[in-house]
Amino acid sequence: MGDIKKGLEGVVALDTSISFIDGLQGILKYRGIEVEHLAEMSYDAVSYLLINGILPDEQELTDYSSRLKNERFLHHNMADVLKICEFGIESLDLLRTAISCSAHFDTEKDIHSPEANINKAIRLVAKFPTMVAALERNRIGVEPIGPNNDLSHGANFLYMLTGRIPTDLEAEAIEKDFILSAEHELNPSTFSLRIAASTLSDLYSAIICGLCTLKGPLHGGARKGVMDMLDEVISPDNAENYIQDKISKKEKIMGFGHRVYKTYDPRAQVYKDIARRISLENGDTVWYDMAEKLEHIMYHEFIELRGKPIYPNVDFYSAVVYKYLDIPSELATSVFAIGRVSGWIAHCLEQYSDNRVIRPRANFV
Numbered sequence: 001m002g003d004i005k006k007g008l009e010g011v012v013a014l015d016t017s018i019s020f021i022d023g024l025q026g027i028l029k030y031r032g033i034e035v036e037h038l039a040e041m042s043y044d045a046v047s048y049l050l051i052n053g054i055l056p057d058e059q060e061l062t063d064y065s066s067r068l069k070n071e072r073f074l075h076h077n078m079a080d081v082l083k084i085c086e087f088g089i090e091s092l093d094l095l096r097t098a099i100s101c102s103a104h105f106d107t108e109k110d111i112h113s114p115e116a117n118i119n120k121a122i123r124l125v126a127k128f129p130t131m132v133a134a135l136e137r138n139r140i141g142v143e144p145i146g147p148n149n150d151l152s153h154g155a156n157f158l159y160m161l162t163g164r165i166p167t168d169l170e171a172e173a174i175e176k177d178f179i180l181s182a183e184h185e186l187n188p189s190t191f192s193l194r195i196a197a198s199t200l201s202d203l204y205s206a207i208i209c210g211l212c213t214l215k216g217p218l219h220g221g222a223r224k225g226v227m228d229m230l231d232e233v234i235s236p237d238n239a240e241n242y243i244q245d246k247i248s249k250k251e252k253i254m255g256f257g258h259r260v261y262k263t264y265d266p267r268a269q270v271y272k273d274i275a276r277r278i279s280l281e282n283g284d285t286v287w288y289d290m291a292e293k294l295e296h297i298m299y300h301e302f303i304e305l306r307g308k309p310i311y312p313n314v315d316f317y318s319a320v321v322y323k324y325l326d327i328p329s330e331l332a333t334s335v336f337a338i339g340r341v342s343g344w345i346a347h348c349l350e351q352y353s354d355n356r357v358i359r360p361r362a363n364f365v
């Protein structure tokens with residue numbers, strides 16, 4: 001047996017045409033297009049790009065958006081399933097259960113043709129926001145709200161969550177969030193679902209593997225961790241003490257560091273800009289100011305003093321955006337998943353199209 005790379009660090013496991021990362025230059029591309037450029041498009045266009053491999057033309061985009069809108073509604077039996085959250089289950093656990101149940105209402109669940117897989121993909125992308133909004137409304141004891149098909153994917157999610165039509169900037173912020181969260185090569189959740197897909201398990205089962213893996217605080221759960229940290233810090237004046245305390249206890253600071261990026265995560269830069277703009281629209285910049293202060297202290301402590309490339313990752317300023325959008329921290333990982341589902345589906349389809357079961361070896365000690 002060769003050398004073991006703990007955590008598979010630096011191991012190249014497969015070829016992909018879905019995304020490209022240069023972790024030293026801070027470059028991320030989906031299907032060859034820089035994420036900064038994609039962030040100016042609609043989530044529907046980016047979702048189409050990821051799943052189909054090319055950007056849609058105008059007609060293809062209209063058709064795709066209208067198919068997504070037609071699939072936003074949930075099966076009537078799902079209402080009862082989603083009410084389980086009244087028992088206080090964490091939102092991602094409930095979303096996992098809800099996706100699992102929704103598979104039983106999909107008559108194509110066990111049909112594996114490319115056409116059936118695209119139909120299921122559209123249902124999944126369309127229904128994720130409806131489920132997340134409904135489970136949160138159940139949690140707080142108010143009736144779920146049905147989709148508004150005059151609104152974009154992102155704006156409709158905020159509408160279903162709050163019952164209020166979002167401002168243009170709020171709609172832009174959530175749309176950008178879904179785009180920036182949509183795909184990231186062989187991150188832990190995507191790798192886990194490619195393993196499931198490689199056994200020729202169905203699309204729903206694979207997506208559930210992705211959800212389960214996203215949940216952890218070292219992965220998608222860090223977004224909730226950052227929101228909780230902002231609540232704990234309360235004011236920019238407390239930021240220094242907070243970081244020093246974490247460092248002295250050798251605890252990880254949520255939203256910083258990355259296995260691949262050894263420079264600024266390009267997604268964090270776009271999030272930072274939208275967080276600043278939305279804080280100004282909101283008229284209360286305290287969350288943003290606190291985050292900037294934390295970032296400055298981290299830069300000084302890790303990069304200047306210790307020479308360690310620990311920069312803000314995707315979860316840092318996205319958490320600030322969620323604060324301004326009034327998304328509760330318990331919901332943060334589920335909202336991340338709404339964006340990520342298109343990338344997950346693209347990886348499943350890529351795995352199915354040129355499959356060999358993923359089965360590495362272990363060194364017995």
Ligand code: SDX
Binds near residue numbers: 252308
């Ligand atoms: C995501 O991979 C992806 O693509 C994921 C993702 C996606 O789009 O899907 O980008 C989304 O999951 C982002 C990461 C979210 N997690 C966090 O924010 C949690 C905090 N960050 C870390 O725990 C950590 O940086 C990881 C998990 C992100 C990366 O872990 P690695 O590559 O295993 O690095 P490590 O834990 O071995 O750390 C290396 C060194 C250590 O110091 P030494 O022991 O070498 O002295 O850096 C230190 C660590 O202690 N370090 C940190 C730190 N991150 C790394 N120290 C304090 N705070 C941190 N956040």
